[in-house]
Amino acid sequence: MTDYNPNYCFAGKGAGLSELKEVPRKNITLLRALGHGAFGEVYEGLVVGISGDPNPLQVAIKTLPEICSEQDEMDFLMEALIISKFSHQNIVRCIGVSLQTLPRFILLELMSGGDMKTFLRQNRPLVNQPSSLAMTDLLNMARDIACGCKYLEENHFIHRDIAARNCLLTYSGTGRVAKIGDFGMARDIYR
Numbered sequence: 001m002t003d004y005n006p007n008y009c010f011a012g013k014g015a016g017l018s019e020l021k022e023v024p025r026k027n028i029t030l031l032r033a034l035g036h037g038a039f040g041e042v043y044e045g046l047v048v049g050i051s052g053d054p055n056p057l058q059v060a061i062k063t064l065p066e067i068c069s070e071q072d073e074m075d076f077l078m079e080a081l082i083i084s085k086f087s088h089q090n091i092v093r094c095i096g097v098s099l100q101t102l103p104r105f106i107l108l109e110l111m112s113g114g115d116m117k118t119f120l121r122q123n124r125p126l127v128n129q130p131s132s133l134a135m136t137d138l139l140n141m142a143r144d145i146a147c148g149c150k151y152l153e154e155n156h157f158i159h160r161d162i163a164a165r166n167c168l169l170t171y172s173g174t175g176r177v178a179k180i181g182d183f184g185m186a187r188d189i190y191r
Contacts, residue, residue: 017077020084021096023047023107028098030061038184039076040065040103047107050095059095062106073104075184080106082183086155090148092168092181113169113176116141120164137176141169144178152180159183 029046036042040063046056064076077099083106084094095107113119125131145167152159159180166182 017081017099020080020094020099022100023050023096023098023105025098025101025105028061028105028107029056034060037062038182039063039068039072044110045107047095057095058110058112060108060110062108064104066102076104076106079183083108086151086157088148088151089177090144090179091151092179108181109179111168111170111179111181113172115165116167116169116178117164119169119172137174141167141176141178145180148178148180 027047027049030043031046032044034042034044043061043063045059045061047059048054048056050057062076062079064073068076080094080097080099083092084097087093092111093109095109097107098105120133123131123133145162149159149162161182161184162180166180167178168181170177170179
């Protein structure tokens, strides 16, 4: 229970920040607000120059307001560090960060299907209207999240808040993939 955990080795101010892929602010374009996160607004945006690809990549951009506490800043950086450690088809992918300019950004894979809680509520059966989702759709989403949990467990990582609101969908149509996102509770472990 007290063994060294390599996933928790970067707690401490500034530790591990060099591991994050810094994206110049001039390469990032904010398009529209998607919602409000734990720290600040979340936007849909475009980023160019990722991995030498000249085509713009659609991303979700988590922001940290310019005026915030030092603890909020540390928590924001910790979340970026946490999510950047993972590489799995059922974990939302961190594209990079833009920390050199205020407000600070975390660039994430855009999950245009939104959160699973909203999606399931919109597609639940109503009186005289069956659900548009088949049992196989529900089982596929459950399997996706279970695979993401298995990956986290294999890497000795505790998420602490697996819930439909923290699971995101690549898109809402058939063939959608569910992924675990929002590692806000996980970052609290470091305190």
